[in-house]
Amino acid sequence: MIKAGIIGSTGYAGQELVRLLMQHKDAEIVWYGSRSYIDQKYYDVFHNMFEIVDDKCLDDNIEELAEKADVVFTATPQGLCSSLVSEDVLSKTKIIDLSADFRIKDVNRYEEWYRLKHQSPEFIKEAVYGLCEINREDIKKARLIANPGCYPTCSTLSIYPMAKEGLIDMNSIIIDAKSGTSGAGRGAKVNNLYCEVNENIKAYGVATHRHTPEIEDQLSYASGEKVVLNFTPHLVPMNRGILVTAYANLKKEVSYEEIKEIYDSYYKEEKFVRVLEKDVCPETRWVEGSNYVDVNFKIDQRTGRIIMMGAMDNLVKGAAGQAVQNMNLMFGLDEAEGLELVPMFP
Numbered sequence: 001m002i003k004a005g006i007i008g009s010t011g012y013a014g015q016e017l018v019r020l021l022m023q024h025k026d027a028e029i030v031w032y033g034s035r036s037y038i039d040q041k042y043y044d045v046f047h048n049m050f051e052i053v054d055d056k057c058l059d060d061n062i063e064e065l066a067e068k069a070d071v072v073f074t075a076t077p078q079g080l081c082s083s084l085v086s087e088d089v090l091s092k093t094k095i096i097d098l099s100a101d102f103r104i105k106d107v108n109r110y111e112e113w114y115r116l117k118h119q120s121p122e123f124i125k126e127a128v129y130g131l132c133e134i135n136r137e138d139i140k141k142a143r144l145i146a147n148p149g150c151y152p153t154c155s156t157l158s159i160y161p162m163a164k165e166g167l168i169d170m171n172s173i174i175i176d177a178k179s180g181t182s183g184a185g186r187g188a189k190v191n192n193l194y195c196e197v198n199e200n201i202k203a204y205g206v207a208t209h210r211h212t213p214e215i216e217d218q219l220s221y222a223s224g225e226k227v228v229l230n231f232t233p234h235l236v237p238m239n240r241g242i243l244v245t246a247y248a249n250l251k252k253e254v255s256y257e258e259i260k261e262i263y264d265s266y267y268k269e270e271k272f273v274r275v276l277e278k279d280v281c282p283e284t285r286w287v288e289g290s291n292y293v294d295v296n297f298k299i300d301q302r303t304g305r306i307i308m309m310g311a312m313d314n315l316v317k318g319a320a321g322q323a324v325q326n327m328n329l330m331f332g333l334d335e336a337e338g339l340e341l342v343p344m345f346p
C-alpha cells in the first residue's frame with residue numbers, strides 16, 4: 001500500500017484527492033493536512049466523508065510527514081511547497097505539488113508572473129512537469145512532480161498535436177478559456193460570492209493571467225519555437241469544468257481527415273484523452289467528475305484558421321485526478337488505477 005499524505009486536504013483540490021485516494025486500491029491516506037482545522041475531524045469539514053473518513057486534520061509538519069508517507073501531495077497556495085522541499089525530504093518521500101511552484105523552469109519568469117520569491121530554486125531543474133500524456137517516461141523516474149495547472153492542461157492537450165506537427169503559426173495562438181468557480185478555491189473572496197458569480201460571466205486576468213507563461217512554455221517545448229500567445233480566462237457560474245476554445249492560423253491548407261488522423265495518432269492510446277467525432281464540440285458536462293479531457297477541432301477554410309477545443313473537470317484531470325495519475329506512474333502502477341470514473345450527468 002502506498003502511504004499518501006495531503007497538505008491542504010481541506011481545500012477543493014485536496015478534498016478531491018481524498019475522494020479519489022479513498023477509492024484507490026493501492027493507496028491509503030495517512031495524513032489529512034490543514035492549517036485552519038487542526039485536530040478537527042475531517043468529516044466536520046466535508047460531511048460527504050461522514051462514516052467514511054474518521055481521521056482528524058493535522059498540521060503541516062513536513063519532517064514527520066516525510067517519515068510516514070511514501071508520497072506527499074501539496075494542494076496548497078503558491079509558494080508553500082517550495083518552502084517545504086529539501087534534499088532530506090526528497091530522500092524520504094516523493095512530492096506531487098499541485099501548485100505552480102515547480103512548473104516554470106525559468107525562476108525569474110516564475111517570480112515575475114507570480115510576484116513571489118521562489119524558496120527552493122535549486123529543485124526546479126529536477127522537477128518533472130506532470131502532464132502524463134507527454135512526459136510519461138520522466139514522470140516514472142521523478143521524485144518531485146509539478147502537477148500542471150488546470151487551464152494549461154486543457155489548453156496544451158487541445159493544441160499539442162498541431163504544435164508538435166508544425167502545422168500552425170505558433171505566434172498566432174489565441175486561447176479563450178472558461179472555468180467553474182471551484183477553480184478559484186474554497187477560500188472566501190468577494191469575487192466568488194454567489195451574487196457575484198451567479199447569472200454572470202466575465203473575463204479576468206486579461207493579458208496578465210499567471211497561466212500564460214506555463215502554456216507558452218509547454219507549447220514552446222512541443223513546437224521547438226519560442227511561443228507568445230494570448231490567454232483570456234473567464235469565470236462562469238458553475239461548480240466544475242473548464243472549456244478551452246483556441247484559435248491559430250494554419251500554415252498550409254489541410255483537410256479535416258488529415259488533422260483527424262494526426263489527433264488520433266497522438267491520442268488513440270491515451271485513455272484519458274478522447275478525440276470526439278466530426279463536428280461534436282466538447283462540453284464540460286460530458287466530462288464532469290471524470291479524468292477525461294475531450295478534444296476536437298474545426299478547420300475554418302474561410303479564415304485559414306483552425307479552432308481547437310477542449311473540455312475537462314478542473315478538479316479531476318485539472319488537479320487531483322492528474323496528481324493520482326502521476327502517483328500511479330511514479331509507483332509503477334496501472335496509470336488508470338483509481339481513475340476509471342464515469343462522467344456524471346446531469
Ligand SMILES: NC(=O)C1=CN([C@@H]2O[C@H](COP(=O)(O)OP(=O)(O)OC[C@H]3O[C@@H](n4cnc5c(N)ncnc54)[C@H](OP(=O)(O)O)[C@@H]3O)[C@@H](O)[C@H]2O)C=CC1
Binds near residue numbers: 060078184315
Ligand atoms: N481548484 C482548482 O481547480 C485547482 C487548484 N490547483 C492548485 O491547487 C492548490 C490548492 O488549490 P485549491 O484547493 O483550489 O485551494 P483552496 O483555497 O480551496 O485550498 C487551499 C488549501 O491549502 C491550505 N492552506 C492555505 N494556506 C496555507 C498555508 N499558508 N499553509 C498551509 N496550508 C495552507 C488550506 O488549509 P485550510 O483549509 O485548513 O485553511 C486548504 O487546505 C493551489 O496551488 C491551486 O493553484 C490546481 C489545479 C486546479
Ligand SMILES: CC(=O)N[C@@H](CCC(=O)OP(=O)(O)O)C(=O)O
Binds near residue numbers: 148150180184233
Ligand atoms: C476560476 C479560477 O480562479 N481559476 C484559477 C485557476 C485554478 C488554479 O487553481 O490554478 P492552478 O491550476 O495553477 O493551480 C485562476 O484563474 O487563478
